[in-house]
Amino acid sequence: MANAILTEIKKQPLSFTLPTVGAAGAFAGLFIGTAQGSGLLGIVVGALLLAGLAYVAMEVLGHEKERMFKYGIIALFLVAGYLAGGVPGLVVGGLFGWFFSFFIYWIGEGRYRAKLAPYLTAGQVLWHYSFLVIAGSIFVFLITPILVVMPLSFNAENFFTFTPEMLRFDPEGYSLRHYRNFFTSNEWQSALRNSLMIAPAATILSVSFGTLAAIGLSQPHVPFRRAIMAILISPMIVPLIISAAGMYFFYSRIGLQGTYLGVVLAHAALGIPFVIITVTATLVGFDRSLTRAAANMGANPVTTFFRVQMPLILPGVISGGLFAFITSFDEVVVVLFVGSAKQQTLPWQMFIGLREQISPTILAVATILVGVSICLLTVVELLRRRSERLRGMSPG
Amino acid sequence: MTDATAGAAPGQKKPGKVLAADGRPLKESLNRALRLQKMRALMLIAPLLLFVLLTFIAPIADMLFRSIQNGIVSETLPRTTERLADWDAKTGELPDEAVYEGLYYDLFIAAERKLHTRLGSRLNYEMTGMSSLFRQSGRALDDIGDVYFDQFDDLDKNWDEAEPWAELMGDPAWLTKMQAWKKADGKKMPKFVLADGMDELLPRTAETYAAFAEYTQVDEGKSLVKEEPWVLVHTALYQDLMEKDVTGYTGPQAEMLKAADAAVGGFESITFKEGMQEVDEDWLDHGTWQTIQMYSPEFTNGYFLNAVDMQKTPDGPEFRNENQQIYGLLFKRTMFMSLMITGSCILLGYPVAWLLANLPMRQANLLMILVLLPFWTSLLVRTSAWKVMLQQQGVINDVLVWLGLVNDADRLVMINNQFGTIVAMTHILLPFMILPLYSVMQTIPPTYLRAAKSLGATNWTAFWRVYFPQSVPGIGAGSILVFILSIGYYITPEIVGGTTGTFISNRIAYHISSSLNWGLAAALGTILLAVVLGLYYAYDKIVGIDNVKLG
Numbered sequence: 001m002a003n004a005i006l007t008e009i010k011k012q013p014l015s016f017t018l019p020t021v022g023a024a025g026a027f028a029g030l031f032i033g034t035a036q037g038s039g040l041l042g043i044v045v046g047a048l049l050l051a052g053l054a055y056v057a058m059e060v061l062g063h064e065k066e067r068m069f070k071y072g073i074i075a076l077f078l079v080a081g082y083l084a085g086g087v088p089g090l091v092v093g094g095l096f097g098w099f100f101s102f103f104i105y106w107i108g109e110g111r112y113r114a115k116l117a118p119y120l121t122a123g124q125v126l127w128h129y130s131f132l133v134i135a136g137s138i139f140v141f142l143i144t145p146i147l148v149v150m151p152l153s154f155n156a157e158n159f160f161t162f163t164p165e166m167l168r169f170d171p172e173g174y175s176l177r178h179y180r181n182f183f184t185s186n187e188w189q190s191a192l193r194n195s196l197m198i199a200p201a202a203t204i205l206s207v208s209f210g211t212l213a214a215i216g217l218s219q220p221h222v223p224f225r226r227a228i229m230a231i232l233i234s235p236m237i238v239p240l241i242i243s244a245a246g247m248y249f250f251y252s253r254i255g256l257q258g259t260y261l262g263v264v265l266a267h268a269a270l271g272i273p274f275v276i277i278t279v280t281a282t283l284v285g286f287d288r289s290l291t292r293a294a295a296n297m298g299a300n301p302v303t304t305f306f307r308v309q310m311p312l313i314l315p316g317v318i319s320g321g322l323f324a325f326i327t328s329f330d331e332v333v334v335v336l337f338v339g340s341a342k343q344q345t346l347p348w349q350m351f352i353g354l355r356e357q358i359s360p361t362i363l364a365v366a367t368i369l370v371g372v373s374i375c376l377l378t379v380v381e382l383l384r385r386r387s388e389r390l391r392g393m394s395p396g
Numbered sequence: 397m398t399d400a401t402a403g404a405a406p407g408q409k410k411p412g413k414v415l416a417a418d419g420r421p422l423k424e425s426l427n428r429a430l431r432l433q434k435m436r437a438l439m440l441i442a443p444l445l446l447f448v449l450l451t452f453i454a455p456i457a458d459m460l461f462r463s464i465q466n467g468i469v470s471e472t473l474p475r476t477t478e479r480l481a482d483w484d485a486k487t488g489e490l491p492d493e494a495v496y497e498g499l500y501y502d503l504f505i506a507a508e509r510k511l512h513t514r515l516g517s518r519l520n521y522e523m524t525g526m527s528s529l530f531r532q533s534g535r536a537l538d539d540i541g542d543v544y545f546d547q548f549d550d551l552d553k554n555w556d557e558a559e560p561w562a563e564l565m566g567d568p569a570w571l572t573k574m575q576a577w578k579k580a581d582g583k584k585m586p587k588f589v590l591a592d593g594m595d596e597l598l599p600r601t602a603e604t605y606a607a608f609a610e611y612t613q614v615d616e617g618k619s620l621v622k623e624e625p626w627v628l629v630h631t632a633l634y635q636d637l638m639e640k641d642v643t644g645y646t647g648p649q650a651e652m653l654k655a656a657d658a659a660v661g662g663f664e665s666i667t668f669k670e671g672m673q674e675v676d677e678d679w680l681d682h683g684t685w686q687t688i689q690m691y692s693p694e695f696t697n698g699y700f701l702n703a704v705d706m707q708k709t710p711d712g713p714e715f716r717n718e719n720q721q722i723y724g725l726l727f728k729r730t731m732f733m734s735l736m737i738t739g740s741c742i743l744l745g746y747p748v749a750w751l752l753a754n755l756p757m758r759q760a761n762l763l764m765i766l767v768l769l770p771f772w773t774s775l776l777v778r779t780s781a782w783k784v785m786l787q788q789q790g791v792i793n794d795v796l797v798w799l800g801l802v803n804d805a806d807r808l809v810m811i812n813n814q815f816g817t818i819v820a821m822t823h824i825l826l827p828f829m830i831l832p833l834y835s836v837m838q839t840i841p842p843t844y845l846r847a848a849k850s851l852g853a854t855n856w857t858a859f860w861r862v863y864f865p866q867s868v869p870g871i872g873a874g875s876i877l878v879f880i881l882s883i884g885y886y887i888t889p890e891i892v893g894g895t896t897g898t899f900i901s902n903r904i905a906y907h908i909s910s911s912l913n914w915g916l917a918a919a920l921g922t923i924l925l926a927v928v929l930g931l932y933y934a935y936d937k938i939v940g941i942d943n944v945k946l947g
Contacts, residue, residue, distance in 0.1 A: 011629065028740075031799050034800035034801065035798055035800050037800075039800070073725050084850055124855060127855070131747065131751075132751075134750045135747045135748055135750075138744050138747060138748050139748065139763065139766050141744070141823065142748075142766055142767060142770050142823065142826060143766050143769065143770070143779060144785075144826075145770075145781030145784075145785055145823060145830065146769065146770060146773055146777070146778070146781060148781055148784060148785060148791055149777065149780065149781045149784060150608055151611050152784060159789075160783070160784050160787065160789070160790070161784070161787075161789045161790060161791070162791065164796065194469055204448075209443055209447050210444060211446040212440050212441075212443060212444065213440060213443070213444035213445070215440055216436075216437045216438065216439070216440025217437070217440040217441060218439075218440055219433060219437035220433070221430060221434050221437070222437045222438070223434055223438070228441060228445060230932075230936065231445065231448060231449070231453065232444065232445070232448055234448075234452070234453075234932075235448070235452050237880060237928065237929075237932045237935075238456065238884075238925065238928060238929075239880075239883065239884020239885075239886075239901060239924060239925070239928055240884060240886060241884055241901035241904050241905060241921070241924075242456070242884065242901075242904075242921045242924060242925050242928075243452065243456070243888045244454070245459055245904060245905075245908055245917055245918065245921050246452075246455030246456040246457075246458055246459035246921070247451075247452075247455040248458075248908060248919070249455065249458050249459055249914065250454055250455035250458040251455070251544065253458065265451045266451065268447070268451070269447070272444065272447075272448060282423055309823065326772065329774075330774045330775055330776070332775070332776065333887060337909075347776050350776040350780065351776060351887065351891075354779065354780050354783060354891050354892070355891060362780050363780065363784070366774070366776070366777040366780055366781070369773070369776075369777050370769075370773055370774075372776060373769070373773045373774065373777075374772075374774040377765070377768055377769060377772045378774055380772075381768075
C-alpha cells in the first residue's frame with residue numbers, strides 16, 4: 001500500500017514548475033547570499049539558476065536522461081560549493097545539489113501527487129507537504145541536540161563549540177583526547193565504578209520486590225488495590241527534589257546518609273514504579289488458565305512460577321529491570337543529597353562538570369552514554385515485540 | 397462445578413444449603429478460598445509495600461513533619477521559654493529579671509555545648525541579626541559569671557579547684573570511685589551522683605553542677621576531679637547562698653561553704669538584665685524577645701508562613717514587604733514556565749503523534765525511534781547538549797552568525813534565562829507528551845475522518861469536530877504528566893536557567909544545601925508536593941495510574 005500510486009502523475013506545465021523551483025532556489029539563495037554578504041543578490045541568482053536548471057531538465061533533457069542530469073547537478077553544486085567555501089562548502093553544496101536534483105523532477109514530473117488521493121485540491125496538497133515539513137522539523141528538534149554532542153566530543157580543543165578546524169574537516173581539529181581523559185582520569189573512573197555498582201544493586205532490589213508485587217497485584221481479588229498501586233507508583237510522581245529532600249532528612253536521622261546502602265535503597269525505591277508498570281502490563285495478557293493447568297498436573301506454586309509464569313513474563317521483567325537500571329544510572333538529584341563524595345556517580349560528575357563547565361570530557365561521556373542508551377532502546381524494543389508475539393498480538 | 401460438588405456431598409440433610417466435598421457449606425468454602433487468595437496476593441505485595449513505605453514514604457512523612465517542627469528553641473532555652481510564656485509582648489515592656497536569669501543559665505549551658513550558634517541561625521531566619529547576637533553573647537557571657545567567680549576565688553582558692561567542688565557536690569561513694577578511675581584502664585567513668593540533700597540545700601548549684609558534670613563526662617570524656625566547674629556554677633552558688641541557709645550543713649567542705657555563706661552578703665552583685673545588656677544591647681530590644689517568644693512552641697506554622705511570603709507578628713500573620721516577597725514570585729514563575737512547557741509540548745507533540753499514528757506501521761516504527769532515543773538518553777546528556785546548542789558561542793548562534801542573520805557582536809542570549817529553560821525542558825519532556833498522545837490516537841479509526849469529509853466537512857471541520865475531540869484524553873494525559881514532571885524539575889533549570897529561569901525546586905535545594913534552613917525547605921517542598929499530589933489525583937481519575945505506558 002505504501003508504494004501504490006493513487007493518482008496518475010503527469011508532467012506539470014512550465015508555468016508551474018519554473019516559479020516553484022525558482023522560489024525554492026530563491027529561498028536557498030537567501031541564506032547563501034547573506035552568508036556571503038548580499039542577500040538580495042543571493043535571491044536573484046538562486047531563483048534564476050534553479051529556474052534555468054529546471055527548464056533544461058524538463059524541456060531539453062526530459063526524463064529519459066534524468067539520471068545523467070542528477071549526477072550533473074550534484075557535481076556542479078559540489079564544485080561551486082568547494083570553490084565558495086572549501087570543505088564545508090563542498091558538503092553543503094553536495095546536499096543542495098542532491099536535494100534540488102530530486103526536487104526539480106519531483107515538481108516538474110508531478111510526482112508529488114503520486115501517493116495522495118486524486119480528489120485533493122492544490123491547497124490540500126500544499127498543506128499536506130507543509131505539515132510533513134513541520135513534523136519533520138519537530139523530529140529534527142528532537143534529535144539534533146543528541147547528534148550535535150557526538151562530533152563535539154572529538155574536539156581537539158578544550159571548547160564546547162565547533163572550532164574552525166573542525167568545520168574545515170581538518171584532522172588536526174579532531175582528537176580522542178577527551179575519551180582518553182575519561183578512561184584515564186581517576187575521578188571519572190571512580191564515578192563510573194560507583195555507577196556500575198549502585199545501579200545493578202538497585203535494579204536487583206527493585207526487580208525482585210517489584211515482580212513479586214506485580215504478580216500479587218494482578219490477582220483477581222486484591223483488597224485496597226487502588227491505594228496500594230498509588231503508593232507504589234508515587235516515587236515516579238513525587239518530584240525528585242522532594243524525594244531527595246525527604247530522604248536526605250530521614251536517612252541522616254538513621255545514619256544511611258552518605259553510605260552506599262542509602263543510595264542503593266533510594267534508587268531502588270525510585271525504580272520500583274517502572275518495574276510495577278511494565279510487569280503488570282505484561283501480566284494483563286497472561287493466560288491464567290496456564291497456571292491452573294500446571295497446578296492440575298501436580299506442579300507446586302513455586303514450580304509453576306518458575307517453569308510456567310516466569311518464562312512468559314520474562315520480557316516484561318527484563319524491560320522493567322532496564323527501566324530501573326537506567327533510572328538509577330541516570331539519577332542525579334537524589335544521589336546528590338543522599339550520597340556523599342564517596343558515592344559520586346557518573347551523572348553527578350557530569351552535573352558538576354556542567355555547572356562549572358570544566359572540560360568537554362562531559363561530551364565524550366555523553367556520547368558513550370548515548371551509545372549505551374541506543375543499546376538499551378534496542379533491547380527493550382526487541383523484548384516488547386517478543387512479548388507481543390508471545391501473547392499473540394501482531395508484531396509491531 | 398457447583399453442581400458437581402453439590403452432588404459429591406452425600407446425604408444432604410438440609411435442603412437449600414449446598415455442601416462442598418469436605419462437608420462444609422459451599423458458601424463458607426468459597427469464602428475461605430477467596431480469603432486465602434486475598435491473603436496470598438497481599439503476601440506477595442507486602443515486602444514491596446513495606447520497602448516503599450520505609451525507604452520512600454517515611455522520608456516524605458519526615459519532611460512533612462520537619463516543616464512544622466520547631467523544638468530547637470525550647471530545647472536550647474528551656475528555662476527562658478518556660479518563664480517567657482506569661483510575658484505579654486503587647487504591653488511593650490521588657491520581660492522581668494527571672495526571664496533574664498533563665499536566659500543566662502540556658503545560654504551559658506548552650507554556649508558550652510556549642511548549641512547556641514545553631515539556635516542563632518534558626519532564629520536568624522525570622523529576624524536578621526539573631527545569629528550574630530547569639531554568637532557574640534556566647535563569647536561574652538563569661539563576664540557575668542566572672543563577677544562572682546572572682547569574688548569566690550578571692551575568698552578561697554579552693555573555689556577554683558575541681559576536687560573540692562566534686563567533694564562538695566558529689567555523693568561520697570561516687571567520689572571514691574571517681575578518684576580511683578583512671579583513663580588508662582579503659583573502663584567507663586562512674587556516672588556523677590549528686591550528694592544527698594544537695595538539691596534542696598543548693599538547688600541552682602546542684603542543677604548547674606549536674607549539667608556541667610554530664611557535659612564534662614559524656615561530651616568531653618574528662619574526669620570531674622580534674623575539671624573545675626563553669627563560672628555559671630559560681631553564679632548559681634551565689635544566688636543559692638543569698639537565699640538559703642546553709643548553717644545546718646555538715647557534709648564535706650562545710651567549712652568552705654559556710655565561710656562563703658558568711659561572705660556573700662558583702663559581694664558585689666549584678667542583675668542579670670544589666671549583665672545581658674553589657675553582653676549585647678540587643679537583649680534589651682523588644683523585638684528580640686518577641687521573636688523568641690513567638691518561636692517557643694514545639695510546633696510552628698512559621699515556615700509555612702515564610703514559604704508564602706508572610707511572617708508572624710503579635711497581631712497574627714502578615715504579608716512581608718513587597719521587596720521581600722520572593723516565594724510568591726517563584727511559585728508563580730514555576731507555574732508559568734511549567735504551563736509554557738506543557739503548551740509547547742502539546743504544540744510540538746500533537747503533529748508528531750498524528751503523523752506517527754497515521755503512517756504505515758513500518759515507517760511509524762522507524763520514526764518512533766527518533767522519539768524514543770531522546771527518551772532513553774541520559775537527562776544530563778540532553779541538558780549538556782542544550783548547553784552546547786544555546787550558549788553564546790554555541791551551535792545555534794554560530795549558525796545564525798554564519799548565515800548573517802545575527803551580528804557577531806550581538807549574539808542572542810538564549811541560555812541562563814527563562815527561554816533556555818523552556819526550550820531545553822520542552823525537548824526533554826516532549827516524549828512524555830508524544831507517547832500518551834500516540835497511544836490514544838492509534839485507537840481513533842481513520843475512517844471517521846473520511847466519513848466526515850465525505851459528508852461534506854472541510855479538512856478543518858473534520859479535524860476540529862471529529863478527530864480532535866477524540867484525541868483530547870491523550871492531550872489530558874500527556875499534559876498532566878508533563879506538567880507534573882516539569883513543576884518539580886531541578887537539574888535542567890539549575891544548569892540552563894541562570895537566575896531568572898529557575899524553579900521552586902532550585903530554591904528548595906538551595907535551602908537544604910547552602911542556607912541550611914531545612915524547615916523552610918520542607919515547607920516549600922510540602923506545598924509543591926500538595927500541588928503535585930492534587931494533579932496526581934486528577935491524573936488517576938482521568939487516565940488511571942494503571943494505564944501509564946512506557947515505551
